[in-house]
Amino acid sequence: MQTKPMTAFFRPNFRPFRTLLALAALLGPLASPNAAAGPDIKHWNAATGARVYFVESHALPLIDIQISFPAGSAYEPDGATGVASLTRSLLDAGTEGLNEQEIAERIADTGARIGGGADTDMATLSVRTLSSAAERDAAIALAARLLAKPTFPADILERERARAIAGLKESLTQPDTLASRRFMAMIYGSHPYGRSVTVESLQAITRDQLQAFHRTHYTAGSAAVTIVGDVSRDEADAIARQLTEDLPAGTAPAPIAAPQLPARSSEHIAHPSAQAHILMGMPGMSRDDPDYFPLLVGNYVLGGGGFVSRLTREVREKRGFAYSVSSYFMPLRVAGPFEIGLQTRGSQAEEALKVINGVLDDFVAKGPTPAELKAARDNMVNGFGLRLDSNRKILDYVGMIAFYQLPLDWLETYPKKVAAVTVESVRDAFARRVKAEHLVTVVAGGDGDNGTGSAAPAAKKAGHGK
């Protein structure tokens, strides 16, 4: 079905899983049929105050590390949108004693892969390295320097600012970007989760702001260090200490306020694309939400379960309206978005909207059928091992537990909690949490579709638009 890796020469664009499956994998189903199935997570605090989460595995000679900080966009000062991502992305632009090129070469010389980024809640730096001492020590020493001693060179800030603005302007010509920015602004209003960078906000960022943001938010006291792989517990402790020992102790950032719920509204954004990008939703649930399991299991049935979800059946399989349609809850520190999304040719956008509204209304009113609920639970419970079958996957889950300070037995208790979900608890949770009076709908684009035969080439459409 489903994907076509454009094995094309320069942009392979290889996506073995289409979007909704990737989301399902990321957000969801994780369950253990027996108590022994989860990874054995060791947790302690390093001498620096950093929280350490460690899973020992000697099957392969490699180590995966993730260091996370509450330094995502939600923690930016008012009016400084873009500071979080620019701070994170300039960590390797220069550090005490090493310039940008030397850093890049040194990373390559160790054979390590250093990655990460900033999202809504967190900023991360990840390291994948061979476990042999020379390579490991070099990679970790370098990562520690990047974290603690970035120099934020002024000329590189200017260059990256210009590139960020160019990239932003480009993305603002794309209907999916227009839709998602507007959607987040509408469901969150002035809450930090609703912010998007603008050309103006990027132009206003100063080097002082980056340094201050780094000093305040990249601290040992708020760091979570997750280590998976071929090291002993003592070595893991030494690694965590080394990665955080030159960071300030710091104080915990002010908590993020819970968002207000929006009034119901709809908007259309004109764009000469063939497809309309439709988003519908409202603020959803938090990582520690009391309704987490009923909403998660219920959403699998509604639109999170990939090809077997109701939305896919009604929108894609029955009507052929969309290649990808899904719903998801993105659990964040406070209520992250609940979002239904699809793309369909402009001429049938209205009809597709009616279908997803009908599916959602029916689901909220009645909940899943007993057979649907069983299918959801089966997938989550039986698929437990698959979601944890590599070091990288274990790192992702344990890193999430570490950042959000979820209980260490979060994975172990998952099956019980999934099993406790009933038709009634799903219906009850959706009725309370997904209310028509708060639903926001955004439709961007589709104006280039004439509704007959093939869509005209984008070029012609834009020409007419002028």
Next chain:
Amino acid sequence: MRLRVESDARTTGDVNRKFYQMQDMSMFRQTFPRAALVAAAFAVAAGPLQANPYETTLANGMKIIVKEDRRAPSVVHMVWYGVGAMDEPAGVSGIAHLLEHMMFKGTDKVGPGEFNKRVAAVGGRDNAFTSHDYTAYFQQIPSARLADVMQLEADRMSNLKITDANFKPELDVVKEERRLRTDDQPRSLVSEQLMATAFQANPYGRPIIGWMTDLDTMTAEDARKWHKTWYTPNNARLVVVGDVDHKSVFDMARKHYGAIKARPLPPRRITTEPEQLGPRETVVKAPAELPYLALAWRAPTLRDPENDRDVHALKVLAAILDGYDGARLPRRLVRENQVAVSAGAGYDGTGRGPQLFVMDGSPAAGKTVADVEAALRAEIERIQKEGVAEDELRRVKTQTVAGQVYKRDSLMGQAMEIGFLEATGLSWRDDDKLLEGIRKVTAEDVQAVARKYFTDNTLTRARLDPLPLPADAKPRATAPGARH
């Protein structure tokens, strides 16, 4: 089998973030100066898994390759058919991919949508993908359920049911996919046009998803015919990687796939692309902000892993240009000269069809695509004149060696690598030769291929000319009542 090439990781805008997410070349370097790296690679390559993978061929011609990886109770099951978009006749471009979609529509025994449901019920996930060279189907499931998915996959190899009723909505889905991924994506349109311009006779010039005008005329009968012609055990390879015993997988495969009769395959009449006699150019006008340019030179395809030295040298050249953050293109074009907001290079070299060496980029503010082109060409000329440094060569090889270890963490990645090699005319056994091929590349080899392949006669130049959006692209409220 491409070098992993990631560039521009620093940008905060989505568009400039460019990933050549290519498979790592698998190899280790014996004479590598960094002893520990070699040791790590050996530890993995020469451990108790020496005999891994295992291979057999069923009586009906279906090849079975099993790689045991018993770290977790999980297994990947893949069937790779030796047919892809390049096997399509003119007029039905996209049928290979469309059939891939139809494979989920059911058989007499398994109702519509039931395939996905059964895989989901055991906790698994499944999907499929199509390229010019092959069509592949996979499930990742708990290892105890391997027989279940084998039975399902074997059933749809021979008993797929395609009706006019289930064909029509799926054709619409594929058209939506084309709109999503190509028609509304200016750079996808550029790459589609680039391929169509560079390959005028070979089917690599046609898009995998198909021209929309061909999709408009596609029928259920086209799909039935495609399945009947190409979906035979003698045109299929099974790849299983995970927590399994290879002997029991062989037995299981004999039971489920062995019962299917072989059928003769039609001759493949693939046009070899004739010699290119001069530079070519294509321009796409579409709504965008940033101009974009791609330069593509005809380049060799790997056929003999031991002796096709130019292929290995071109891969190393691509990595020296764009294989790591400090590589030449991001360093000079993006950081030092600031001619471009993004710049890259890519070369695959592996495939059933002809290959391209591509360089691309988007100009920085105040610069033009002509400036980007001059800067990209200057980097090739510099290597033609001055060659490359030993430390650059070493760095590229170091990353490749480390990648050899990293790739073993993913079951899917390992299965993909085996399937990909097999489906592109090579063998999983060529892994070592490919390794060795890169190992032997010298600075002189890199300079020699830089001199040999970058001539204007084999160049295709593709450009995106941005069109402004209409001025009314501002949100406007619609009646919320429209919701119902």
